[in-house]
Amino acid sequence: MEKQTKITYILFGLVALSVFVHNVIYGLFRIENPISFGPAFAVALGFAISVVQNTIFYIRKGEPRDLWKLGWIGLFGLVGLIPGFNYGFFGFFGFFGFFGVKGWKRIKDK
Numbered sequence: 001m002e003k004q005t006k007i008t009y010i011l012f013g014l015v016a017l018s019v020f021v022h023n024v025i026y027g028l029f030r031i032e033n034p035i036s037f038g039p040a041f042a043v044a045l046g047f048a049i050s051v052v053q054n055t056i057f058y059i060r061k062g063e064p065r066d067l068w069k070l071g072w073i074g075l076f077g078l079v080g081l082i083p084g085f086n087y088g089f090f091g092f093f094g095f096f097g098f099f100g101v102k103g104w105k106r107i108k109d110k
Contacts, residue, residue, distance in 0.1 A: 002064040003064075007050060058101065
């Protein structure tokens, strides 16, 4: 797996971990804690920027060549089918679109 794609997956894992920690702290104290919300938000923002940056680099330069592997994140959309979870997880189904990335046309710089 190329470095750019690996960084995106690492950020996704950190988002899941930081949101879990934030929810545990909120569940214990019933107070919205900015100390745990801040890192969760920052890592989520970094993940979103990483996905957009990788997509733009792929369209312009053809790198990273394994961008299609981000399609596996789409499986987290299935969590939205579990009763009691937020329907916002359905948004992850959009990542299945990365499986078709090999057919995308690149913009060639002149």
